[in-house]
Amino acid sequence: MKRNIISLALAGTALVATTAYAEDVTLTIESWRNDDLTLWQDKIIPAFEAEHPGIKVKFTPSAPAEYNAVLNSKLDAGSAGDLITCRPFDASLALYDAGHLADLGGMEAMGNFSDVAKSAWQTDDGSASFCVPMASVIHGFIYNKDAFAELGIQVPNTEAEFFAALDKIKEDGSYIPMAMGTNDQWEAATMGYNNIGPNYWKGEEGRLALIKGEQKLTDPQWVAPYATLAKWGGYLGDGYEAQTYPDSQNLFTLGRAAVYPAGSWEISGFNALVDFEMGAFKPPVQNAGDTCYISDHTDIGIGMNTKTANPDAAKTFLSWVASPEFASIFGNALPGFFPLSSTPVELEDPLAKEIVGWRGECESTIRSTYQILSRGTPNLENDTWGASVAAIKGTTSPEELGQKLQDGLASWYAPQQ
Amino acid sequence: MQKPRIRWHIAVFLAPAVLVYTAVMIFPLFNTLRLSLFSKIDQERVYVGLQNFQTLFGDPIWSEQFWNALGNNFWFFLIHMLVQNPIGIALAAVLSHPRLRFAALYRSAIFIPTILSFVIVGFAWKLILSPIWGIAPGMLDAVGLKSLFAPWLGKEEYALTTLALISVWQFVGIPMMLIYAALLSIPEEVLEAGEIDGITGMSAFWKIKLPLILPSIGIISILTFVGNFNAFDLIYAAQGALAGPDFSTDILGTFMYRTFFGFQLQLGDPHMGSAIAGAMFAIILVGVCIYLFGIQTRMRRYQL
Numbered sequence: 210m211k212r213n214i215i216s217l218a219l220a221g222t223a224l225v226a227t228t229a230y231a232e233d234v235t236l237t238i239e240s241w242r243n244d245d246l247t248l249w250q251d252k253i254i255p256a257f258e259a260e261h262p263g264i265k266v267k268f269t270p271s272a273p274a275e276y277n278a279v280l281n282s283k284l285d286a287g288s289a290g291d292l293i294t295c296r297p298f299d300a301s302l303a304l305y306d307a308g309h310l311a312d313l314g315g316m317e318a319m320g321n322f323s324d325v326a327k328s329a330w331q332t333d334d335g336s337a338s339f340c341v342p343m344a345s346v347i348h349g350f351i352y353n354k355d356a357f358a359e360l361g362i363q364v365p366n367t368e369a370e371f372f373a374a375l376d377k378i379k380e381d382g383s384y385i386p387m388a389m390g391t392n393d394q395w396e397a398a399t400m401g402y403n404n405i406g407p408n409y410w411k412g413e414e415g416r417l418a419l420i421k422g423e424q425k426l427t428d429p430q431w432v433a434p435y436a437t438l439a440k441w442g443g444y445l446g447d448g449y450e451a452q453t454y455p456d457s458q459n460l461f462t463l464g465r466a467a468v469y470p471a472g473s474w475e476i477s478g479f480n481a482l483v484d485f486e487m488g489a490f491k492p493p494v495q496n497a498g499d500t501c502y503i504s505d506h507t508d509i510g511i512g513m514n515t516k517t518a519n520p521d522a523a524k525t526f527l528s529w530v531a532s533p534e535f536a537s538i539f540g541n542a543l544p545g546f547f548p549l550s551s552t553p554v555e556l557e558d559p560l561a562k563e564i565v566g567w568r569g570e571c572e573s574t575i576r577s578t579y580q581i582l583s584r585g586t587p588n589l590e591n592d593t594w595g596a597s598v599a600a601i602k603g604t605t606s607p608e609e610l611g612q613k614l615q616d617g618l619a620s621w622y623a624p625q626q
Numbered sequence: 627m628q629k630p631r632i633r634w635h636i637a638v639f640l641a642p643a644v645l646v647y648t649a650v651m652i653f654p655l656f657n658t659l660r661l662s663l664f665s666k667i668d669q670e671r672v673y674v675g676l677q678n679f680q681t682l683f684g685d686p687i688w689s690e691q692f693w694n695a696l697g698n699n700f701w702f703f704l705i706h707m708l709v710q711n712p713i714g715i716a717l718a719a720v721l722s723h724p725r726l727r728f729a730a731l732y733r734s735a736i737f738i739p740t741i742l743s744f745v746i747v748g749f750a751w752k753l754i755l756s757p758i759w760g761i762a763p764g765m766l767d768a769v770g771l772k773s774l775f776a777p778w779l780g781k782e783e784y785a786l787t788t789l790a791l792i793s794v795w796q797f798v799g800i801p802m803m804l805i806y807a808a809l810l811s812i813p814e815e816v817l818e819a820g821e822i823d824g825i826t827g828m829s830a831f832w833k834i835k836l837p838l839i840l841p842s843i844g845i846i847s848i849l850t851f852v853g854n855f856n857a858f859d860l861i862y863a864a865q866g867a868l869a870g871p872d873f874s875t876d877i878l879g880t881f882m883y884r885t886f887f888g889f890q891l892q893l894g895d896p897h898m899g900s901a902i903a904g905a906m907f908a909i910i911l912v913g914v915c916i917y918l919f920g921i922q923t924r925m926r927r928y929q930l
Binding site for chain 1: 669687688752755756757758759763776777778779780781782865866868870871872873889890891892893895
């Protein structure tokens with residue numbers, strides 16, 4: 210009842226406001242990030258509205274698991290909001306193909322983003338971009354600084370140093386060298402294979418060659434990461450086969466494990482839980498001095514509904530999302546979700562700052578299986594989960610895994626046939 | 627001659643159940659079967675006849691997954707038949723013993739897991755068996771058997787059996803209750819007559835009670851069969867839609883879910899999913915028919 214009164218009151222003020230400024234337009238944003246509701250209402254929207262009088266913005270998120278279905282039915286019924294938060298790759302591409310998302314290629318602000326950043330929201334040939342990239346997550350390793358200091362371990366840069374460090378932790382015995390399990394499978398692929406892999410297949414170069422069919426999953430640069438993962442098995446905790454993702458998070462935050470193969474999205478969660486100092490190091494290269502590659506995976510974008518009544522206002526908003534100002538508000542409110550614009554953003558969180566700093570030292574790429582290659586059956590991403598787990602457990606040899614994935618991909622993907 | 631009256635009350639009394647059942651069970655069932663005959667080509671739904679079934683059984687990628695899931699499903703069923711039902715019968719026999727004290731307490735304690743949600747059972751057992759925080763390693767350690775512990779849910783060779791046993795733990799109360807009721811309905815006179823003829827104790831169970839509860843055991847078997855081939859929840863709650871490790875716990879239910887609704891980057895395919903659901907329906911139908919016509923009609927019934 211109380212809530213009803215408040216919403217009535219709100220509706221009342223909104224009515225008054227609209228009558229007062231007849232030219233005011235309201236933009237509605239569809240999103241799955243209901244976790245970020247307060248961030249939008251308290252920080253992002255007021256900042257935008259202060260600069261652009263005459264445009265009001267409403268953020269109306271739905272539950273993450275329901276978002277795709279809810280959005281599709283709203284779009285079909287013509288009741289969807291003016292702005293649409295975009296999932297990466299095929300889910301959004303399907304919306305563009307169905308005519309729901311507008312081509313933003315002509316927008317000047319799109320120049321603020323690199324090709325890798327835009328790749329998640331482009332047609333396969335790259336001719337049209339339909340969402341403004343908002344944020345990405347970066348892979349690497351988070352480590353317990355206190356444990357490293359206690360054991361006298363330097364942060365590893367090369368693979369040899371990495372395994373030497375793990376050996377030393379294992380020998381000492383007071384910490385589990387690395388916190389990861391294979392029960393939920395995805396960590397092995399996401400924080401394992403696609404974390405260390407870009408150093409082998411040289412980031413974008415290898416990823417694009419695979420899409421074009423110039424490289425195969427049986428090539429050494431695609432098989433070698435499995436051989437490296439096979440060595441991980443010995444450094445994971447006892448019974449890692451049944452260890453789940455939350456188990457691994459807890460092992461690390463409780464200080465029982467020294468290294469955590471991570472995605473940057475963990476930062477804010479970990480900050481709240483740990484009582485030791487955390488640091489991060491990037492995926493180790495094979496030889497000292499090699500160019501390093503990081504997985505800087507595009508995760509959230511925002512696009513425009515083709516049926517919006519206020520295309521100009523929507524474009525103004527999208528241009529603002531592409532601006533450094535938005536990047537700074539967003540990046541600092543959600544440490545670990547890094548803005549994608551080419552202008553560097555000053556982040557306050559030390560761990561997030563350390564990780565985002567890798568962008569300057571290394572070449573960025575995205576997860577190898579996400580664009581185009583996971584469209585058919587068998588699904589390459591899901592198969593990569595299984596393959597990475599099998600590599601860590603040592604149940605299948607790296608060469609056999611490469612062959613199996615290649616056979617699966619070649620069965621439906623023409624450039625690989 | 628008087629015209630036979632139309633007995634409206636029969637239709638009126640049947641209507642609610644028939645309507646509800648048709649709306650929520652029969653219509654969706656046939657609609658699913660219909661959906662399996664279509665496919666989506668270029669954003670259009672096209673009638674393709676039995677092509678989805680041809681893909682399911684003919685394409686090695688699909689058929690390998692299907693047979694794997696079916697094989698796992700049979701193993702899951704077998705464990706229930708070999709472990710759950712004999713234990714259920716044994717528990718019922720013990721509980722129906724007139725001199726057992728606290729029978730009501732045991733009965734409730736054994737039956738309670740049945741009313742728990744799958745999610746709770748899956749989560750609780752995952753914690754119990756967890757190699758990190760679980761109490762299972764500690765308990766084995768206390769009796770000096772730590773070496774027997776393995777991360778069962780994470781090993782290809784044990785995971786499915788472990789989950790089947792968890793499900794047995796959860797549902798052993800159902801056969802127990804049904805058999806218990808059947809045992810209670812056996813008249814005292816029959817047992818007393820047997821006693822006079824010198825049949826007592828264990829042989830009274832084997833020679834008098836067991837033949838009398840056979841029809842109940844038949845019903846339990848068919849309930850177990852239908853329940854197991856429709857199973858999905860426990861595997862999904864404990865191992866996720868990919869039914870790891872390496873699909874070793876994948877049963878028809880999880881395979882159907884993954885295909886129908888999609889998973890991670892895999893987009894859902896309602897038509898192939900319906901084809902799998904159709905195959906599940908056929909398997910269950912055949913199983914139930916074998917039971918109804920092959921077993922139930924031949925079972926001897928005793929008038930009590």
